[in-house]
Amino acid sequence: MKDHEDAFGHALHDYFQGRGAQIIIERDDGNLDVSGDPAIYFRDYDEWDEYEREAMNAVSGRVLDLGSGAGRHSLYLQDRGHDVVALDNSPLAIEVAKRRGVRKTALMPVTQVSSRLGVFDTIIMMGNNFGLLADKRRAKWLLRRFYKMTSSEARIVATSLNPRLTDDPLHLAYHDRNRRRGRMIGQVRIRVRYRNLKGLWFDYLLVSREEMEEISNSAGWMISKIFESEGPVYVAIIEKAE
Numbered sequence: 481m482k483d484h485e486d487a488f489g490h491a492l493h494d495y496f497q498g499r500g501a502q503i504i505i506e507r508d509d510g511n512l513d514v515s516g517d518p519a520i521y522f523r524d525y526d527e528w529d530e531y532e533r534e535a536m537n538a539v540s541g542r543v544l545d546l547g548s549g550a551g552r553h554s555l556y557l558q559d560r561g562h563d564v565v566a567l568d569n570s571p572l573a574i575e576v577a578k579r580r581g582v583r584k585t586a587l588m589p590v591t592q593v594s595s596r597l598g599v600f601d602t603i604i605m606m607g608n609n610f611g612l613l614a615d616k617r618r619a620k621w622l623l624r625r626f627y628k629m630t631s632s633e634a635r636i637v638a639t640s641l642n643p644r645l646t647d648d649p650l651h652l653a654y655h656d657r658n659r660r661r662g663r664m665i666g667q668v669r670i671r672v673r674y675r676n677l678k679g680l681w682f683d684y685l686l687v688s689r690e691e692m693e694e695i696s697n698s699a700g701w702m703i704s705k706i707f708e709s710e711g712p713v714y715v716a717i718i719e720k721a722e
Contacts, residue, residue, distance in 0.1 A: 481569055487677035489572025491518050492550050496576045501674065508669040508681065509654055521550040521607075531707040532606065535637050535715040538705070541601025546590055547609040551577030557604075558583060565597060590622065595629040603636045608713065610638040611684040615667050616695060619685060623699035627720065636701065636718040641666075643686040645712040664691065692716055 491501040495518040548566035567586040613619035643666030655665035666686030672679035705717040
């Protein structure tokens, strides 16, 4: 990723440096979502939502943090004694995570994750980062890869957002558009914008619990527990099927 394409990383870096920042998510239908300042990526454990805190109790052993951002989950787990590798495709996000104290990092997209990173006992995908699996086909492919690079008792701790829990006409129209194109309704094509920077377009997959379960089961995994929020966001604990 070139520096001018790292809009997300620049927003995190500016916030870390004490400057104000506003991240905008642009969808390919023209919808703009102002996600606010990057403070959420720097929250301490006590500021996390309850479902996130509860989900951390399912983490064990060596951990791979996919889409680690500024490293808030990596830092928490590292402080609890876990061997953590924080992975992100944003160079500046990785720089910020390192400067905040994350000891082990990997700069790469999720599609390059492999056993070269070693064997893991837990893979976390927090902050709706089940979405990094992009689409149904890639999700199954990556979950099968995760299966091979994890221990026999491994778990995935993954957050998503149920796209069906909306009555917004703009989102419902996007769902219909996806259906006509043969895509899952929660498969969105987006990019991050910050100040005068525009990130690269990428697919991001939002799924219901039932959709996550179907995708996971087809790749040798099963959902063992769900932590619900008060809204459409939830965390799933995914284990290897017997």
